[in-house]
Amino acid sequence: AGKSDLQPAERSVDFPVSVVLPAGGTGERTGLQTPKQFCSFLGRPLISYTIQAFERVSWIQSIVVVVAKENMELMTDIVQRFQHGKVRAVPGGSTRHRSICNGVLALGEEEEEEEEEEVRPEVVIIHDAVRPFVDEDFLYSIATAAKEHGAAGAVRPLVSTVIATTSDGFLDHSLERAKYRASEMPQGFTYDVIYRAYQRCSESDFEFGTECLHLALQYCGTKAKLIQGPPTLWKVTYKRDLAAAESIIKDALSRSACVITGGSARAATLADALQEAVGAHGTELDVIPDLMGENARCLLKEWNFIQLSVNRSFLSDVEAMLTVLEAANRALLHPLVVIWVHLSDSDELSVSGRAAEPAAIMDLASAAKLRNILLYGIQLHQSKDTERWERSVSRVAEITSALIRERSPALVGQLLQA
Amino acid sequence: AGKSDLQPAERSVDFPVSVVLPAGGTGERTGLQTPKQFCSFLGRPLISYTIQAFERVSWIQSIVVVVAKENMELMTDIVQRFQHGKVRAVPGGSTRHRSICNGVLALGEEEEEEEEEEVRPEVVIIHDAVRPFVDEDFLYSIATAAKEHGAAGAVRPLVSTVIATTSDGFLDHSLERAKYRASEMPQGFTYDVIYRAYQRCSESDFEFGTECLHLALQYCGTKAKLIQGPPTLWKVTYKRDLAAAESIIKDALSRSACVITGGSARAATLADALQEAVGAHGTELDVIPDLMGENARCLLKEWNFIQLSVNRSFLSDVEAMLTVLEAANRALLHPLVVIWVHLSDSDELSVSGRAAEPAAIMDLASAAKLRNILLYGIQLHQSKDTERWERSVSRVAEITSALIRERSPALVGQLLQA
Numbered sequence: 094a095g096k097s098d099l100q101p102a103e104r105s106v107d108f109p110v111s112v113v114l115p116a117g118g119t120g121e122r123t124g125l126q127t128p129k130q131f132c133s134f135l136g137r138p139l140i141s142y143t144i145q146a147f148e149r150v151s152w153i154q155s156i157v158v159v160v161a162k163e164n165m166e167l168m169t170d171i172v173q174r175f176q177h178g179k180v181r182a183v184p185g186g187s188t189r190h191r192s193i194c195n196g197v198l199a200l201g202e203e204e205e206e207e208e209e210e211e212v213r214p215e216v217v218i219i220h221d222a223v224r225p226f227v228d229e230d231f232l233y234s235i236a237t238a239a240k241e242h243g244a245a246g247a248v249r250p251l252v253s254t255v256i257a258t259t260s261d262g263f264l265d266h267s268l269e270r271a272k273y274r275a276s277e278m279p280q281g282f283t284y285d286v287i288y289r290a291y292q293r294c295s296e297s298d299f300e301f302g303t304e305c306l307h308l309a310l311q312y313c314g315t316k317a318k319l320i321q322g323p324p325t326l327w328k329v330t331y332k333r334d335l336a337a338a339e340s341i342i343k344d345a346l347s348r349s350a351c352v353i354t355g356g357s358a359r360a361a362t363l364a365d366a367l368q369e370a371v372g373a374h375g376t377e378l379d380v381i382p383d384l385m386g387e388n389a390r391c392l393l394k395e396w397n398f399i400q401l402s403v404n405r406s407f408l409s410d411v412e413a414m415l416t417v418l419e420a421a422n423r424a425l426l427h428p429l430v431v432i433w434v435h436l437s438d439s440d441e442l443s444v445s446g447r448a449a450e451p452a453a454i455m456d457l458a459s460a461a462k463l464r465n466i467l468l469y470g471i472q473l474h475q476s477k478d479t480e481r482w483e484r485s486v487s488r489v490a491e492i493t494s495a496l497i498r499e500r501s502p503a504l505v506g507q508l509l510q511a
Numbered sequence: 512a513g514k515s516d517l518q519p520a521e522r523s524v525d526f527p528v529s530v531v532l533p534a535g536g537t538g539e540r541t542g543l544q545t546p547k548q549f550c551s552f553l554g555r556p557l558i559s560y561t562i563q564a565f566e567r568v569s570w571i572q573s574i575v576v577v578v579a580k581e582n583m584e585l586m587t588d589i590v591q592r593f594q595h596g597k598v599r600a601v602p603g604g605s606t607r608h609r610s611i612c613n614g615v616l617a618l619g620e621e622e623e624e625e626e627e628e629e630v631r632p633e634v635v636i637i638h639d640a641v642r643p644f645v646d647e648d649f650l651y652s653i654a655t656a657a658k659e660h661g662a663a664g665a666v667r668p669l670v671s672t673v674i675a676t677t678s679d680g681f682l683d684h685s686l687e688r689a690k691y692r693a694s695e696m697p698q699g700f701t702y703d704v705i706y707r708a709y710q711r712c713s714e715s716d717f718e719f720g721t722e723c724l725h726l727a728l729q730y731c732g733t734k735a736k737l738i739q740g741p742p743t744l745w746k747v748t749y750k751r752d753l754a755a756a757e758s759i760i761k762d763a764l765s766r767s768a769c770v771i772t773g774g775s776a777r778a779a780t781l782a783d784a785l786q787e788a789v790g791a792h793g794t795e796l797d798v799i800p801d802l803m804g805e806n807a808r809c810l811l812k813e814w815n816f817i818q819l820s821v822n823r824s825f826l827s828d829v830e831a832m833l834t835v836l837e838a839a840n841r842a843l844l845h846p847l848v849v850i851w852v853h854l855s856d857s858d859e860l861s862v863s864g865r866a867a868e869p870a871a872i873m874d875l876a877s878a879a880k881l882r883n884i885l886l887y888g889i890q891l892h893q894s895k896d897t898e899r900w901e902r903s904v905s906r907v908a909e910i911t912s913a914l915i916r917e918r919s920p921a922l923v924g925q926l927l928q929a
């Protein structure tokens with residue numbers, strides 16, 4: 094997920110491609126009440142992550158999401174809230190194939206309200222709303238193979254031995270694993286092939302059919318090209334898969350952080366020590382003095398910010414950063430983490446207004462949380478005792494890594510001690 | 512996982528059953544350097560969770576874990592550290608079947624050092640080290656079916672359509688999904704069947720065979736009974752599966768907590784408010800005045816403890832609890848969470864030794880962490896302003912739920928503000 098965020102595509106297609114995302118499932122298998130495509134983690138429903146995987150691909154022109162009538166309003170809200178500009182929601186049919194067919198037909202219609210003219214796609218990619226980690230390279234492979242062969246589909250090696258059973262529930266024989274593959278998503282079709290397949294499709298296939306690839310073969314004589322996909326194509330099926338998906342997103346978001354020193358030499362020394370210590374936890378730190386000029390680009394690519402303050406109990410630097418982050422709409426898709434690290438002299442803490450800070454940072458954090466920015470504070474004391482100082486630095490690193498990794502909304506506004 | 516922890520078995524078998532756990536895999540697919548069965552979450556390697564799933568079943572007499580020679584020492588350490596009394600580790604062979612065969616043979620040997628006499632098992636259950644969530648009910652089904660039919664194995668419905676490919680990578684045809692099943696683990700065999708199967712097994716099957724069920728059929732003419740297993744039988748294969756497994760364990764550990772009021776009426780009122788607020792986060796609270804007499808049983812079944820202190824900034828109650836928990840060896844298999852909630856009068860905080868507590872709780876937490884007990888503090892102030900008080904209580908609930916759910920070692924010793 095993170096890779097595609099950071100590395101722009103090297104390859105593009107020169108024909109119009111659109112996407113149909115059937116999202117009508119009821120999610121019975123997750124053990125949750127909400128259909129799984131609408132279950133949220135890190136404050137966003139799964140389907141929005143999947144939509145994002147397509148929206149960030151420059152050569153994909155539009156996405157039709159097909160949802161059950163009772164979820165149309167929910168879907169419209171999601172599209173607006175997360176500003177999914179390439180998406181249109183259309184109501185589904187009574188089966189998976191009727192829903193996909195509705196989506197394909199919607200792609201052929203002109204939308205009168207649209208300002209930009211949308212061309213009827215040459216290739217249609219069909220995907221599952223619950224496979225959020227499809228990447229641009231693989232979409233490219235499917236789109237170009239579909240253009241060349243009329244149809245293309247993702248496959249994976251079988252993970253278990255497939256066995257045939259007798260009618261009374263005993264082992265009959267096992268299949269030779271090497272000859273078979275698991276059929277996965279995405280699949281791609283030229284518009285003509287998928288349109289004709291559904292025009293000719295029997296009622297029985299509309300009702301019970303499982304594979305679009307099979308319809309293309311049966312009704313258009315088109316043999317799909319099969320392409321082995323990466324394991325990330327996996328489908329969120331059970332509740333545990335939601336935890337796995339959340340963990341993948343959290344990994345991607347916690348790979349690096351931007352440290353702002355404010356130009357102070359002592360802060361720079363602390364930043365160097367942190368860089369080493371946090372690196373051991375798997376997070377890379379990019380240390381800069383401020384967010385001026387060139388450095389402002391940090392604000393547009395980072396998900397984590399660490400503001401160091403030396404001998405200043407003011408939160409004004411943090412306030413300024415929050416203002417810029419909010420203005421840039423950076424926290425639209427993922428929660429941002431901002432950690433204020435306050436380095437004080439040992440004697441300072443017993444005298445100065447230590448009671449004022451906790452209330453101030455809590456207020457700031459409560460307001461920021463409404464904008465999907467998670468603010469935490471860490472306090473450490475300068476010490477001339479080397480051992481004590483190193484212990485403090487490694488605790489800052491440990492706490493910082495945990496805050497960045499967990500992104501816990503419950504702990505915002507806390508002033509933690511290192 | 513949690514269910515089996517709490518509900519004792521209603522059914523038992525009246526014949527000796529032992530287990531072979533092949534654990535020689537290299538874990539290439541997880542994307543991790545450590546073989547996946549040795550990857551840890553919540554401070555314990557995956558294989559120890561799987562071992563525990565068998566050890567807690569009263570009618571399972573022993574478990575032979577088969578590991579690669581280079582991991583024998585690591586495995587012996589794990590067995591000692593987590594006190595796996597039913598386990599013996601034996602070195603594996605060059606293939607999966609050679610390893611399982613070693614395990615089966617080891618079960619037939621007498622162990623001279625053993626004090627208790629171990630009987631040669633009538634039924635052998637074979638399982639994967641990376642499927643930690645197998646439950647007692649299903650093991651019972653496999654063991655009894657194996658006894659009756661000579662062999663039995665877990666199956667699951669196919670999750671994807673299985674397709675046959677042409678030699679040049681195109682769709683040939685798709686299988687009719689209803690006729691086939693995915694073969695999973697565990698599998699069970701009478702000792703005679705699995706022993707004879709390996710006695711007669713060809714070199715080629717030792718080298719390339721995949722299914723023990725198939726060997727039983729081929730070499731003993733035993734048709735295995737197939738039993739549909741629950742989705743929890745799934746195999747930890749990728750890095751994301753480790754996150755999923757951790758999440759399942761965390762869910763099981765965060766279902767309930769024990770609140771100790773110390774007998775104070777104000778603490779009891781707070782406990783009632785918390786009970787309601789935390790319930791909304793999915794955790795049930797069991798409120799007791801102290802840990803005396805009958806109430807001491809809490810210490811032997813809970814994974815989470817909340818100690819309420821009213822107007823006393825002493826940590827002595829917590830210290831006493833830690834001593835008992837350590838003595839009971841309660842944190843051997845899972846990290847325990849202890850949360851000290853300190854309710855103070857509004858004026859108390861500005862006067863009294865507020866600076867002393869953070870240091871005291873941090874020291875206590877650092878020591879407890881070495882014993883797998885995670886100690887956190889939460890401070891809240893009594894308020895006559897109802898709105899303010901309710902906001903504080905709901906923040907205590909939110910923080911408590913997050914601490915119990917996340918079990919973060921990085922945040923132990925912090926005194927959080929509600």
Ligand SMILES: [Mg+2]
Nearest residue numbers: 303304305306
């Ligand atoms: Mg299909």
Ligand SMILES: [Mg+2]
Nearest residue numbers: 721722723724
């Ligand atoms: Mg087998």
